[in-house]
Amino acid sequence: MNIADKAGIFREVRRVVKAGGLFTIFDIVSTGVGRTGGGTIRYPVPWALSEETSFVGTRGEYREALQKAGFEIMQERGRAAFGIEFTERVMARMAQGGPPALGLHLLMGEKTPMMIKNILAIMKEGVLEPVELQARAV
Numbered sequence: 001m002n003i004a005d006k007a008g009i010f011r012e013v014r015r016v017v018k019a020g021g022l023f024t025i026f027d028i029v030s031t032g033v034g035r036t037g038g039g040t041i042r043y044p045v046p047w048a049l050s051e052e053t054s055f056v057g058t059r060g061e062y063r064e065a066l067q068k069a070g071f072e073i074m075q076e077r078g079r080a081a082f083g084i085e086f087t088e089r090v091m092a093r094m095a096q097g098g099p100p101a102l103g104l105h106l107l108m109g110e111k112t113p114m115m116i117k118n119i120l121a122i123m124k125e126g127v128l129e130p131v132e133l134q135a136r137a138v
Contacts, residue, residue, distance in 0.1 A: 002047040004055040010069035017137040025133045030058045039127035042118045071135035079130040087120040
């Protein structure tokens with residue numbers, strides 16, 4: 001989400017992973033709704049305060065970049081339900097007693113509640129979804 005040159009990073013990962021080695025990604029991807037159906041990302045979100053620093057790709061873009069870098073996609077799994085449930089639990093805990101002593105709020109700062117609210121809404125709208133990709137170096 002926050003790396004513009006996904007092809008470059010995947011090439012570098014492939015350079016250091018031995019043939020047969022596994023590379024696993026858990027990232028938030030665009031479902032395409034934002035590009036064709038009017039859904040948009042509302043900022044701030046946990047990885048970006050504005051569109052200028054947000055580089056969300058689609059599953060297809062990830063697959064293509066991984067394959068071009070020398071990986072074979074072994075497994076792909078959408079994690080939308082998990083992402084929504086997890087984020088709802090985080091919000092409920094924050095509402096009950098504030099943020100934990102250690103947590104992402106230490107990195108994200110005072111806008112953390114808004115960032116979490118935005119990402120939850122965007123996932124529920126189907127604009128973005130967490131996804132797991134497992135690839136093997138060929």
